[in-house]
Amino acid sequence: MAALALSSKGVVPFCTQNAAQRRACRNCRVITRAALDPSAALAVSQQTAAFAAVVGAEAIFTGLNTPSTTPGRPTIPVTLAGIAGTLVGAGLISQGDRVGTIGCAVSLLTAAFLMTNYIGRVKDTPFDPNDWPGAKAWPAVMILISFFEFAASFQGALDGLSMLRQP
The missing domain is CATH 1.20.120 (Four Helix Bundle (Hemerythrin (Met), subunit A))
Incomplete structure (x- = not known):
């Protein structure tokens, strides 16, 4: 299951699943956000x-x-x-x-x-x-x-x- 997030590269999918499901999901990207811009x-x-x-x-x-x-x-x-x-x-x-x-x-x-x-x-x-x-x-x-x-x-x-x- 993927959701969309707005980033500097536009709208990109990020994974909302737990770690085990994320490993199996090949279409999902995890976005790490900086705590301070x-x-x-x-x-x-x-x-x-x-x-x-x-x-x-x-x-x-x-x-x-x-x-x-x-x-x-x-x-x-x-x-x-x-x-x-x-x-x-x-x-x-x-x-x-x-x-x-x-x-x-x-x-x-x-x-x-x-x-x-x-x-x-x-x-x-x-x-x-x-x-x-x-x-x-x-x-x-x-x-x-x-x-x-x-x-x-x-x-x-x-x-x-x-x-x-x-x-």
Whole structure:
């Protein structure tokens, strides 16, 4: 018994039988679906790697331009943990399949971790009316960028999970 499936090669038959019946069926082809679409995996891994670069650049820029006694200044351990988690996620995403879905989850959690860190930095940074746009500007922008990374990783994870559920 064969059914039809839509693939990049058009409509192709795939076998809906169990393993013993499939061996006897000569007209059936089994289609293996990737858990994460390769083009989506490439896009999400590139965005994740770019996010890691932005996190590092912001920490270096803010760290060099902010006195060490100022509250809300980036901390090295948190920044390095965020960069490491993001790069591990990007590496796993680039593998595709189920590993890519796990990489999306790692990137998702890392983006959420960094987003909460940036929210804390905005709260801790003192307001100075003479300084425009102010010391809170960089952490506030990084909250937005972290949200974009969170959304991209979430979409990649949903894509990977939906491909795993299909027959």
